Amino acid sequence: MKDGGRLQAAIEILEEIETRHRPVQAALKDWGNSHRFAGSGDRTAIGNLVFDALRHKASLSGRLKSDTARMLVFGTYVLSWEKGAEQLLAVVGDDRHAPETPSEAELSALTEAQGVEIDGAAAADVPDWLWPHFEDAFGDRAVAEGQALAARAPIDLRVNTLKYDRERLLKRLAHVNAVPCPWSPAGLRIYPTPGALRMPHVQAEEAYQKGWFELQDEASQMAALLAGAKPGDQVLDFCAGGGGKTLALAAAMENKGQIYAFDADRLRLAPIHERLKRAGARNIQVRDPASSSLDDLIGEMDLVFIDAPCTGTGVWRRRPDSKWRLSDKALEDRIVDQRNVLDRAAQYVKPGGRLVYATCSVLPLENTGQVSWFLEKYQDFLSVSAAARWQECAGGGSAAVELPAYATARGDITLSPASTNTDGFFVSILEKSQ
Numbered sequence: 001m002k003d004g005g006r007l008q009a010a011i012e013i014l015e016e017i018e019t020r021h022r023p024v025q026a027a028l029k030d031w032g033n034s035h036r037f038a039g040s041g042d043r044t045a046i047g048n049l050v051f052d053a054l055r056h057k058a059s060l061s062g063r064l065k066s067d068t069a070r071m072l073v074f075g076t077y078v079l080s081w082e083k084g085a086e087q088l089l090a091v092v093g094d095d096r097h098a099p100e101t102p103s104e105a106e107l108s109a110l111t112e113a114q115g116v117e118i119d120g121a122a123a124a125d126v127p128d129w130l131w132p133h134f135e136d137a138f139g140d141r142a143v144a145e146g147q148a149l150a151a152r153a154p155i156d157l158r159v160n161t162l163k164y165d166r167e168r169l170l171k172r173l174a175h176v177n178a179v180p181c182p183w184s185p186a187g188l189r190i191y192p193t194p195g196a197l198r199m200p201h202v203q204a205e206e207a208y209q210k211g212w213f214e215l216q217d218e219a220s221q222m223a224a225l226l227a228g229a230k231p232g233d234q235v236l237d238f239c240a241g242g243g244g245k246t247l248a249l250a251a252a253m254e255n256k257g258q259i260y261a262f263d264a265d266r267l268r269l270a271p272i273h274e275r276l277k278r279a280g281a282r283n284i285q286v287r288d289p290a291s292s293s294l295d296d297l298i299g300e301m302d303l304v305f306i307d308a309p310c311t312g313t314g315v316w317r318r319r320p321d322s323k324w325r326l327s328d329k330a331l332e333d334r335i336v337d338q339r340n341v342l343d344r345a346a347q348y349v350k351p352g353g354r355l356v357y358a359t360c361s362v363l364p365l366e367n368t369g370q371v372s373w374f375l376e377k378y379q380d381f382l383s384v385s386a387a388a389r390w391q392e393c394a395g396g397g398s399a400a401v402e403l404p405a406y407a408t409a410r411g412d413i414t415l416s417p418a419s420t421n422t423d424g425f426f427v428s429i430l431e432k433s434q
């Protein structure tokens, strides 16, 4: 396919997503199934156009004064991919599968777009209703944080130290330009490619098949590290899902001690069994919510890790469609879920043990607000500084490590693409009195 046909495909897919409220991955897959002639390079380019258009939907619509799928895709090509209006005219003129040539009005909107002033939610590519929450979280850096959340994400890997080490993996993955992550001592990063280029398919690497690394954003790696699980500890991963944090905790514990992996949703927990095997993690008991209880763990855990259900505002780089689907009702529901999880999980912490509360959201209502609520309700818990822990262990404990920009007086920390170059993530550490 030529660029013209790719642009038309991206327009059709975006229209499908908008009009039929289809998830972006499903819409892309269906398009691929019904256009078998498209090669993998075409699919990547079309997927990149669709994702980038969704990433910058508000700023493109504001600048172009139109939110049609056609203008969002043209805007992505001309502005975000920096191809320019002349190139757009050339590629649509030269291809019978291309969209109709832009009208005079469309063309002038595209050429004048850079000069159109936008601010606030539109400049940050954040939904209008969420903008006050963003300003609450980031103050005068809210636009920069929104823009960073609208950029493409890197691929981050966590070396599975149960089986391998970072130096050796770095050499094995030199051909995909992997470099060390700045904070996580077990992290490697592959920076995003621009335009139509494809990211490497790292799961096809032999090293992945052998369980030498996991795909995990650096923020999640750091959250597991900040929890401070030690060999021999008793740990409950209360929202284990597919086991991403569970595996990182097992590696930190060098397979010694015991991790209980639990999740209220057994379907989400299901993939964990295969992952544990591949990673060689042997100190994990999976507690299926349908067939087992956690009663024997009450008051026994050195660490209870809560990777709480949340709005996912911190991972918009990876799921740009989710930001436009998020509603205030969903935010309210997650706040209720989070309190429910905190209420249930607190009972498993032993005297002197820790509860780590983490979310992949940047919204204070889901983060610091929930911790304040918890500390008010459970007066036998005290806050321990996650920021101080960060300084002890980020970058392998290097003295040069700075505090994350968003640390509260209590020491809770929020990571973000613009400040730590990670996904948005929140970590709070709470200790139960003896």
Ligand SMILES: C[S@@+](CC[C@H](N)C(=O)[O-])C[C@H]1O[C@@H](n2cnc3c(N)ncnc32)[C@H](O)[C@@H]1O
Residues within 6 Å of the ligand: 238, 239, 240, 241, 242, 243, 244, 245, 246, 262, 263, 264, 265, 268, 307, 308, 309, 310, 337, 340, 341
């Ligand atoms: C952010 S995801 C966990 C991701 C996982 N820890 C990982 O690293 O791959 C949040 C999880 O919380 C679970 N959850 C929601 N409500 C819960 C509850 N009341 N008790 C336990 N788990 C719950 C969800 O099923 C979901 O899997």
